[in-house]
Amino acid sequence: MEEAVRFSLLQKFDWRGVFSCTEFDKGDFLLEYRGDLISKEEYERRQRIYHDALKVFMFEFRYNGKLLCVDAARDDGSLGRLVNDDHINPNSRMRTISVDGKPHLCLFATRSISPGEEITYDYGDSEWPWRCTAHSEVEPSTHTLSQSEVTDLEKARSEVEPSTHTLSQSEVTDLEKVAPKKDQLPLDQDCVEKMSLVKEHVLNEEQSFCAPAEGVKEVCKHVVVTSAISSMDKCAECVGPVAALKWIGLRCKLCSSFWHKSCYSKLHEWNGKQSSWEVSSEEDELSDEEYIPQSESDNQSDSSDELTTRPACYDQANLLSDIQEAAASKFSEPQRSDVTALNVSKGKGKGVLKAREAASVYNESDLLCHEEQLTDVETDSDSDCSGERHLPRKQGSDEIRMTDSDDSDPEESDSDDDALAGAAGDSSNADLVLFNHLSLDNAAY
Numbered sequence: 001m002e003e004a005v006r007f008s009l010l011q012k013f014d015w016r017g018v019f020s021c022t023e024f025d026k027g028d029f030l031l032e033y034r035g036d037l038i039s040k041e042e043y044e045r046r047q048r049i050y051h052d053a054l055k056v057f058m059f060e061f062r063y064n065g066k067l068l069c070v071d072a073a074r075d076d077g078s079l080g081r082l083v084n085d086d087h088i089n090p091n092s093r094m095r096t097i098s099v100d101g102k103p104h105l106c107l108f109a110t111r112s113i114s115p116g117e118e119i120t121y122d123y124g125d126s127e128w129p130w131r132c133t134a135h136s137e138v139e140p141s142t143h144t145l146s147q148s149e150v151t152d153l154e155k156a157r158s159e160v161e162p163s164t165h166t167l168s169q170s171e172v173t174d175l176e177k178v179a180p181k182k183d184q185l186p187l188d189q190d191c192v193e194k195m196s197l198v199k200e201h202v203l204n205e206e207q208s209f210c211a212p213a214e215g216v217k218e219v220c221k222h223v224v225v226t227s228a229i230s231s232m233d234k235c236a237e238c239v240g241p242v243a244a245l246k247w248i249g250l251r252c253k254l255c256s257s258f259w260h261k262s263c264y265s266k267l268h269e270w271n272g273k274q275s276s277w278e279v280s281s282e283e284d285e286l287s288d289e290e291y292i293p294q295s296e297s298d299n300q301s302d303s304s305d306e307l308t309t310r311p312a313c314y315d316q317a318n319l320l321s322d323i324q325e326a327a328a329s330k331f332s333e334p335q336r337s338d339v340t341a342l343n344v345s346k347g348k349g350k351g352v353l354k355a356r357e358a359a360s361v362y363n364e365s366d367l368l369c370h371e372e373q374l375t376d377v378e379t380d381s382d383s384d385c386s387g388e389r390h391l392p393r394k395q396g397s398d399e400i401r402m403t404d405s406d407d408s409d410p411e412e413s414d415s416d417d418d419a420l421a422g423a424a425g426d427s428s429n430a431d432l433v434l435f436n437h438l439s440l441d442n443a444a445y
């Protein structure tokens with residue numbers, strides 16, 4: 001049974017991370033990265049229709065030589081999808097656990113973890129935009145809660161009575177002391193533009209640092225085509241308003257960024273380049289009623305004010321409300337009610353949201369293991385699969401096998417269908433806490 005405690009004002013948040021409430025030893029199972037287990041083809045299809053803010057929840061990995069993805073875009077209340085990146089000093093590592101032949105992405109502690117530490121892992125060797133900031137500046141992944149905050153959490157977790165208390169302004173301020181607000185991170189415009197390029201979430205054992213900001217500029221030499229663009233996608237330059245319908249703009253064929261034609265053209269004039277673009281055949285495929293040529297949002301960007309006012313830094317609050325809006329509009333089925341009751345530890349004025357997960361398909365003890373308990377798989381076809389190891393057998397099931405999530409085994413013959421049938425779903429976890437560091441915006445209460 002997973003138990004999560006969440007600081008939240010539900011709607012207005014700009015930073016979330018998962019923190020431990022207890023001691024973990026090296027090798028302990030922490031969390032599962034849960035979501036829809038989908039094939040490469042389905043991953044590519046969703047990539048085309050998802051807003052950038054949802055794409056960051058798609059975790060690609062290799063399993064039996066095939067590229068699969070766990071899509072955690074839908075907020076199901078689970079915590080695995082909310083664990084942040086730390087490529088310098090992570091305390092956990094994602095591994096593929098095979099249960100009855102189906103892959104599950106699971107986080108294991110790589111060292112002992114104290115109460116109050118943020119759970120982090122290395123997202124892998126990619127040019128993640130937040131890594132573009134100087135390492136001497138705010139490091140969000142090294143937050144550790146103070147002992148009193150941990151005690152508060154433990155107290156809060158033991159409270160069973162749900163409460164409908166709404167946080168007061170002073171409570172919100174207290175929570176904000178726990179960690180810096182995300183928008184304090186000095187993401188520069190180059191990093192922001194680069195965000196749309198971030199697609200791969202494949203893990204790598206090597207620790208790596210992203211290229212400095214100068215290098216980032218080199219990454220995408222945009223090849224743009226005229227294209228009808230989803231109402232939820234914003235111009236990468238002016239971050240203009242979301243249109244009610246599709247709008248006609250430019251889309252980069254390489255990085256899938258979008259621009260108003262006027263913004264793109266201004267941008268490249270500034271850079272001393274010719275503005276030109278191909279006419280996409282995509283326009284032919286579009287139904288007339290779905291878009292307005294030269295829509296309002298396109299026209300709005302023609303104002304010289306907007307063209308010259310470039311956002312100083314990326315607005316994380318907007319990004320996250322985008323996630324919510326996009327998720328709400330893309331998924332018609334009701335959200336699971338795992339996260340239900342708002343509990344408040346009134347002593348210190350801290351708000352927490354108590355979450356209880358549905359019954360899991362296997363016991364937590366099935367997944368608990370320590371490095372020294374792991375042995376290499378010795379079957380002939382598996383023996384060349386690096387890093388693949390046994391876990392204790394689950395009663396009444398096939399053996400559970402564990403691999404690093406970027407491992408592949410081309411020798412294995414399991415079909416995608418087999419793997420996908422066991423969607424990376426339920427697992428159990430306790431003692432982890434999710435914090436939302438709340439915006440001071442009073443509007444929500």
Ligand SMILES: C[S@@+](CC[C@H](N)C(=O)[O-])C[C@H]1O[C@@H](n2cnc3c(N)ncnc32)[C@H](O)[C@@H]1O
Binds near residue numbers: 083
């Ligand atoms: C899988 S989500 C993790 C949960 C996320 N913090 C949230 O609140 O939804 C991945 C996103 O979290 C943010 N993120 C993860 N690690 C980060 C870090 N070390 N610094 C800044 N942002 C980070 C990025 O926006 C990234 O796209």
